[in-house]
Amino acid sequence: MNAIDTILDEIIRREGGYVNHPADRGGPTNFGITAQTLGSWRKLGRPATAPEVQALTETQARAIYRQQYITGPGFETITHSALLHLLVDAGVHSGPKRAVQWLQSALGVTADGVIGPKTRAALAAADQGVLYGKVLGQRLRHLGWLITTDPKQSAFAAGWMNRMAEFVEGTV
Template identity: 45%
Template sequence: MRDNLDECLTLIFGSEGGYVNHPKDPGGATKYGITAATLGAHRGLGRPATPNEVKALSLAEATRILEAQYARSIRFDDLPAGIDYAVLDFAVNSGPAQAAKTLQRALGVNPDGVIGERTIEAIMNRQQPTLINLYCDERLAFLKKLKTWSTFGKGWARRVAEVRAGAIKMSRGSSVLTPVTATGTAKALPADTKATATSGGKGSIMATIGVATTTVSATTDKLAPLAGAGNKLIDYAFTGLTVVGVLLSVAGIALVARSQLRALRSGAPV
């Protein structure tokens, strides 16, 4: 599903955000999901990139890295819509080999970390929404075993929930990215991604977006520990807020990141 790649990259860039260098993150300095080690290897530096080099990473170079080192590694073009997004997002978050092994375990095939013809065949013989749910369950179980879960767990759980909802929507033939209208809301973009105050009031939309997203995220965080405890009302509320969070997140991303990716394809400056 090559025509699905731009949408998936837009969503992943929105999830990863801009430059971060959390002291408890073993990946160190990261931008757009690209770690210092990955950037250094891509540039042939023979060493991890410095924090300043990571901070200066452009969206164009990040796109090339994700396509070459992640999308190609998981055979993105051969995966059905929805599965491609779920596996690529996991690959960027935890590495292509781990994403592939988790997929293979969900399918019941040999988890060698290399997506081959047997894995592809097994995927095609499964109901895609069912497989996406199983895959996201396996991904969440993997993340909960990491020693950094206590630090990053809430964010990871929210991300997996967003990917689950978005991937299932894709598998049913719908785009996750939706146009933003003058009354729409969206999530703030990475700090170095600029939006202009033109074209239907994008600037004013972006100014009000963070409030809505923060409110939804805070409420979801409060409900997360209670979800799955047998209270159907809370479970429905948690699921509903998660879906709302997806819509809030992707709408703003669509304002800029998608247009930048299209510009990259056409060779225009970004």
């Protein structure tokens, strides 16, 4: 099993199965895949319906994760497995563009959300462990901001903190 398969296993474990929580901005989700993401991936021209989300298979979810959260943003070239895991999980949770922007901000390059030659060069020259800590810090600050600016999101705070603790403790 390669690093990406392990990351996908962990994301599926964290996200669980079908959920349709009223406070979830993503609406119905299955394996962490939202109605909007599924509709986009299937080229429906609309968000998927709750029954379509509920029918999503784990195999399909993994394919979506690979395409939209690993290959799409350009994370497949990151060789530091902990940093790769953090960025993919951040993309799943907060959007791949935001995850790329956190990486770019930590690298000190323009945070445009696109991994291009300047980002790749800065990444190659960076201390990956230090970079991991900087990206993790940005992600934690963002979650704190979400909880304080949208009180409905506090319903998810304990789960988010448990998720983040795995990255802080290095158990991922």
